[in-house]
Amino acid sequence: MTRSENNVPANPLENPEQKAVIDGIINENLHLNGATMVILNQVQEKIGYISPPVQAYIAQKLGVPISKVHGVVSFYSFFTTTPRGKHTIKFCLGTACYVGGIEQIIEKAKQLLNIEPGNTTPDGMITLEVCRCVGACSQAPVVVVDDNIHGRMQPNKFPKLIQEIQNQEAAH
Secondary structure (H helix, E strand, O other): EOOOOOOOEEOHHHHHHHHHHHHHHHHHHHOOHHHHHHHHEEEEEEOOOHHHHHHHHHHHOOOOOOHHHHHHHOOOOOOOOOOOOOEEEEOOOHHHHHHHHHHHHHHHHHHHOOOOOEEEEEOOEEEEEOOOOOOOOOOOOEEEEEEEEEEOOOOOOOOHHHHHHHHHHHHH
């Protein structure tokens, strides 16, 4: 992920490599039924987010109103308009997790990382998110790190998760 001097994400359209990826995805899928959804999914997968300028660019290339593209991006929760961290930590807000104390774990995460859910650490390493039920109610409260479920989480165990992510990154 390229960033400008003040740590603000750069516009992917201003990065020749990323723009080439976006153009390739658009050109490859332009004539498909449901092209908007296919293109947005692939751009999200390859670039990591779909910024407002990218939404406008896709709308222009597809010949559709920007409101159509923005409507899809804003409707589906898996799309994001800002860069996510290399690792994503999701806190389940389903009933069992909520009753099980997920709020205290979110507070611990905010203290440790100094960010709110929906934000990414300044180093671009970790994004915090909240989500609805992940279907692991018997293990409540649940935290999902990338695609790995960590059940029966407690505030005093959460720092170990952060340490594991940092250790994993240090090993690479």
